[in-house]
Structures are given as structure tokens and as C-alpha cells.
Amino acid sequence: MARQRMAEVLYGQVATIRANTLSSPELRSLAANSCRAMRDSIIQDGRASSVYLTSVDGRFREREETVRLNGGMVRYVFSYLAQAAAYALSYCKDRSPARSGAFRKAWVVRVNDKLWTRPLAAIQPGQKVEIVNTMPYARKIDTGGQITSVPPGIVEAARQATLRQFSTLSVQRKFIVLTEGQDARGGALPYVLKAQGIDSGLSFSKKTGFERLRPRSVTRRKDRAAGQALTYPALVLTETDDG
Numbered sequence: 001m002a003r004q005r006m007a008e009v010l011y012g013q014v015a016t017i018r019a020n021t022l023s024s025p026e027l028r029s030l031a032a033n034s035c036r037a038m039r040d041s042i043i044q045d046g047r048a049s050s051v052y053l054t055s056v057d058g059r060f061r062e063r064e065e066t067v068r069l070n071g072g073m074v075r076y077v078f079s080y081l082a083q084a085a086a087y088a089l090s091y092c093k094d095r096s097p098a099r100s101g102a103f104r105k106a107w108v109v110r111v112n113d114k115l116w117t118r119p120l121a122a123i124q125p126g127q128k129v130e131i132v133n134t135m136p137y138a139r140k141i142d143t144g145g146q147i148t149s150v151p152p153g154i155v156e157a158a159r160q161a162t163l164r165q166f167s168t169l170s171v172q173r174k175f176i177v178l179t180e181g182q183d184a185r186g187g188a189l190p191y192v193l194k195a196q197g198i199d200s201g202l203s204f205s206k207k208t209g210f211e212r213l214r215p216r217s218v219t220r221r222k223d224r225a226a227g228q229a230l231t232y233p234a235l236v237l238t239e240t241d242d243g
Helices: 024-044 081-094 138-143 154-165
Strands: 009-013 052-056 073-078 107-111 129-133 169-177 202-205 209-212 231-239
Touching: 024 073, 081 107, 081 129, 081 154, 081 169, 081 231, 129 138, 138 154, 138 231, 154 169, 154 231
Parallel strands: none
Antiparallel strands: 009 073, 052 073, 107 129, 129 231, 169 231, 202 209
16 A cells, blocks of 8 residues: 655644643653554554654654643654665565575665665664665666566666555665675675676567567677776665655
């Protein structure tokens, strides 16, 4: 089911109730429990993400019990980035060639241009998420330049599927340069092309599969020249301003 809001905001306005039988701490506890119950209810119903930030009177990461009793406000900002990242990563893996499993295992998540090694659920609102395969031949598989057991266009298919599920996110397919760390084979990044790129001459259709339209030939594209850093097809997820 498509997500109707990417950063849905739930407001819990704290009523200015005065009761002789309740102390201020007890009032704050009642207000806090009411806000949390409302938050948990919409999460369990699937109307909000399980990843969120809590703001109490404009201060993030405060406990609900610290709210002002006179006009205070508890605000939950829900993010679908973490859920979308998990969905897209699973989609890419499921549609990868599985003969050896190496390509399927080579998908990684980057957050704000850094390799993400923490649980995906820890991805916070406002971050940039990239899902990319670090195999040196990932570009060939995605663009149809190498015959495999699966159709080309894995990243684009993942983009379309993710956008259908999370319609208020920005989901794009981009070619990125990986500038640090190691690729899936243990080689240093960025991977630098050792020779001029090759035009495979291949074509693919759902009806006929892979076909060779012309002989392999050296491409004249400057971005595929020897010495250039390889660019990788990546799925890029961000929040939109009106999410």
C-alpha cells in the first residue's frame, strides 16, 4: 500500500488541566502516556512509520514528561526513509543474478555519502540514502552490457517499485562515483577503468531476451575512457519538501 505521507507529523497538544488531586509530575505523566498511546496506535495501524523523532516544546530527543503543562506540545515527525531503504534493498537483492550469490551480496546502503553499517531502522529523517552494488561489473549488468540470468535495469525497476510504495519520497536512479573504502571484491574505491570502455552491441526485450544487434566495439564516450573512475548505477532516496 502506497504511503500517503513521508514525514507525517502527529501533534499532541497538552491540555491545561488543573486538578487539585493531581501534582504536576502526575499531570505530565498522563499527558506523556496519552501522546505515546496515540503515536503507537497509528504505527500499529500502519498509518505511520516506526521510525520517528520526538520533539517536546521544540526540543528534539526530549522525553514527553518534560512538556510544559501550560500550552506545551509533543510532536512526532515520522520518516519513511528507513522503511523505503529496507524495501528497495530487498527488491534489488531479489532481482539480482543468483548463480554464485556474489552479486546479490554486493548491494550496500550509503547514508549521506558514507557506507551505512548500522541497522536500517536507525536511518533518520532528512538524510540521503543510496543503494548501490559495488561489484565492478554492476554497471554492465544494470545497463544490459552483460548477458545474465535476469533482465537488465534492476535499479530502474527498484525505483519504480519503491516509488509506488512510498509515493511521497523522491526516488531517483543516478550514476555515482564511490570514492572511499573497498568494493565487493576487496579492491580499492574508486575503481579506475584500465582500458577504453566497450559497447557490447547487446539488446534486451522481455519477449526475446538478450540479442546481439552489432559486434562489440570500443566506445568513444569520454566517461568510459581509460583512467576514468567507474560510475555505479544507484538508487537515491530523499524526502521531498512537501512530504
